[in-house]
Amino acid sequence: MAKRRKPISFDTTLRNPGRIPQFISILSKFEGKVIDDQVALELEGEIIRQKIFEPTQGTLGTYKKEYNAKFPFATADQSPDAKAKVTKYYNEWAEGSAGEVPLDKIIYLLKNTITAHKERGWKGGWESRIHTQFNFLNELGFVRVVKGEKIQISDNGKLMVNEYENGYPKDESYDESYEQSAFLNAFSKYQINNPYRSNTIKVNFFPLVLNVIKYLDNKYKRPGISKQDLPFIITWGNDDHETLAEYIHEFREKFGYNTSDEVVYDYAMNLMDDSTPNNVLAPASAEFIATKKTDYKFDKITGETPDEVIRKLRLTMLISLRGAGRFIDINSNEIAKVDHVLKVYSSNINFGNDVEQYFEYMGRTDSSLLFTAAAPETQEAKDAKEQAIERWAKEHDWDFLKEEMVNSVEKRASSHLILKYVKETARLEFLSAIVIKKALSNIKVTANYKADDQGIPFNTASGGRNNQIGADIDVFEDSIHAIMEPTISKARSFQVEHELPSIRNHVLATANKDVDENSKYNEWFCLFIASNITRDVGDQAALIKQTNGVEIYPWDIEDFVDYSQDVKSIRDYKKIRPYAKPQVMPDITGKILKIM
Numbered sequence: 001m002a003k004r005r006k007p008i009s010f011d012t013t014l015r016n017p018g019r020i021p022q023f024i025s026i027l028s029k030f031e032g033k034v035i036d037d038q039v040a041l042e043l044e045g046e047i048i049r050q051k052i053f054e055p056t057q058g059t060l061g062t063y064k065k066e067y068n069a070k071f072p073f074a075t076a077d078q079s080p081d082a083k084a085k086v087t088k089y090y091n092e093w094a095e096g097s098a099g100e101v102p103l104d105k106i107i108y109l110l111k112n113t114i115t116a117h118k119e120r121g122w123k124g125g126w127e128s129r130i131h132t133q134f135n136f137l138n139e140l141g142f143v144r145v146v147k148g149e150k151i152q153i154s155d156n157g158k159l160m161v162n163e164y165e166n167g168y169p170k171d172e173s174y175d176e177s178y179e180q181s182a183f184l185n186a187f188s189k190y191q192i193n194n195p196y197r198s199n200t201i202k203v204n205f206f207p208l209v210l211n212v213i214k215y216l217d218n219k220y221k222r223p224g225i226s227k228q229d230l231p232f233i234i235t236w237g238n239d240d241h242e243t244l245a246e247y248i249h250e251f252r253e254k255f256g257y258n259t260s261d262e263v264v265y266d267y268a269m270n271l272m273d274d275s276t277p278n279n280v281l282a283p284a285s286a287e288f289i290a291t292k293k294t295d296y297k298f299d300k301i302t303g304e305t306p307d308e309v310i311r312k313l314r315l316t317m318l319i320s321l322r323g324a325g326r327f328i329d330i331n332s333n334e335i336a337k338v339d340h341v342l343k344v345y346s347s348n349i350n351f352g353n354d355v356e357q358y359f360e361y362m363g364r365t366d367s368s369l370l371f372t373a374a375a376p377e378t379q380e381a382k383d384a385k386e387q388a389i390e391r392w393a394k395e396h397d398w399d400f401l402k403e404e405m406v407n408s409v410e411k412r413a414s415s416h417l418i419l420k421y422v423k424e425t426a427r428l429e430f431l432s433a434i435v436i437k438k439a440l441s442n443i444k445v446t447a448n449y450k451a452d453d454q455g456i457p458f459n460t461a462s463g464g465r466n467n468q469i470g471a472d473i474d475v476f477e478d479s480i481h482a483i484m485e486p487t488i489s490k491a492r493s494f495q496v497e498h499e500l501p502s503i504r505n506h507v508l509a510t511a512n513k514d515v516d517e518n519s520k521y522n523e524w525f526c527l528f529i530a531s532n533i534t535r536d537v538g539d540q541a542a543l544i545k546q547t548n549g550v551e552i553y554p555w556d557i558e559d560f561v562d563y564s565q566d567v568k569s570i571r572d573y574k575k576i577r578p579y580a581k582p583q584v585m586p587d588i589t590g591k592i593l594k595i596m
Contacts, residue, residue: 010308011136022052025164040127045106050167051098061090071124076111140186141362154363176459177371183315188341195355201237207346211241224329230306231268261302320452325417332453388455393438402561409531426457432486439564444476469509481521490532525551538580554580
């Protein structure tokens with residue numbers, strides 16, 4: 001494929017970063033195998049079987065005897081009962097749990113249904129989905145997935161899935177620092193001119209962003225860059241961060257921060273025009289825009305790619321959100337890692353088409369870029385989280401908080417300028433802490449998720465490891481030390497078999513620690529915040545109280561927010577709601593007496 005000058009873009013197939021370790025975890029079962037047609041179907045089948053990727057009934061559940069639009073395809077089973085068999089197997093998979101349906105049934109579905117997708121070098125249909133799912137992971141150096149070659153997973157890719165098995169975390173208190181370390185290693189080294197890209201620009205993307213931010217702060221005392229400045233970085237063609245930073249500064253001096261996206265687009269497009277100087281602030285010519293606007297789409301440069309840049313760079317935990325989400329800046333909690341990235345990874349390397357050299361380079365882990373769950377949190381970081389919770393509690397109303405909590409559980413994207421960049425699990429913890437603080441402004445709320453220097457979460461609490469209790473949120477009121485444990489899981493089995501035993505252990509550990517330290521706290525319990533709470537949850541909570549003396553109060557998310565509007569003390573939440581009442585045998589005493 002011929003290389004040409006293009007704006008920087010990121011693959012959006014795996015928009016949810018939580019899916020990246022899931023895909024690599026499934027791939028690890030196939031490491032070392034050569035991807036032929038059969039292995040390709042087995043790999044895609046296992047991804048679907050474990051419900052990492054969930055196709056619709058219109059594709060995976062619809063028998064189509066033949067297809068000839070984008071490529072020729074004929075089903076493997078041409079018998080009269082094939083259609084009914086596809087429907088049967090699809091329903092088994094759709095209604096079952098992850099990993100429940102045998103792989104051979106999923107492969108049967110793949111051989112007898114069609115998805116109209118074709119990638120170069122791959123057979124059309126389901127097999128081509130593998131290229132779509134793994135190509136960006138090839139670029140990031142996590143894996144090497146190429147048709148006809150052995151599947152490889154780099155050291156950094158293995159770091160990414162340290163806590164995963166069969167596509168999911170091994171337990172509910174898994175340590176996300178492995179993922180964050182792998183993301184930071186990958187994006188610190190990532191170059192736009194890599195062997196998988198047909199782009200002529202030579203840009204070390206993350207170091208370029210960090211260098212621009214640092215230059216503007218040092219010279220002009222300007223903290224961070226606007227999201228609206230990102231189109232200038234997206235259309236830049238080299239690692240000359242000083243000229244780029246001056247261009248951004250001059251643009252803002254001329255137009256301020258209330259200018260339109262259309263103006264930004266015109267001036268960003270001029271940076272793509274190799275016939276004009278990049279150090280002169282000017283809009284692109286009408287002729288250039290007319291000839292290039294199809295390749296360099298307005299919505300992509302001003303909206304989609306800036307969103308994706310922020311979403312990807314937040315994975316590194318080196319980027320903070322400021323100005324109600326309109327600006328990004330260096331996370332002051334991680335200055336040492338920022339300095340290391342700029343010192344080591346700012347120089348561009350020419351890999352040409354050598355994918356093995358690139359894989360080796362990208363796949364190495366840099367010990368200076370590793371996060372650990374045991375790393376102590378500074379008081380400044382703790383204060384930032386507490387201040388953010390208090391600020392959000394004052395600024396946002398109940399309806400907003402309830403809607404965003406439901407969005408989190410339903411795994412719907414948020415349109416809020418900050419929450420849209422916080423993944424669902426951490427978002428639910430953040431919002432739960434805000435709700436309890438809004439309800440009871442005098443209590444102390446300590447959230448244990450990892451956050452930037454503005455208190456905005458990166459990821460969830462790390463769980464009970466390395467001498468940490470692992471509670472998601474601690475709440476203190478007088479002599480009460482309660483904990484809150486929100487979950488986005490709606491699965492009965494997960495809530496009953498994983499969440500509640502873990503919560504029991506957190507409450508016991510919290511109480512024992514307080515007693516050992518002779519603290520003033522002498523009352524402990526947990527609020528379990530979830531959706532789709534079943535009677536089995538109530539049964540298990542009652543059993544835990546009877547067996548261990550641990551009080552757990554399950555709260556449906558919407559009920560929790562509504563009820564919070566009238567509470568006076570955290571003790572008001574110590575109620576068993578109708579949906580969480582334990583089941584009991586029928587009382588037939590009266591009937592027996594009547595018979596006698």
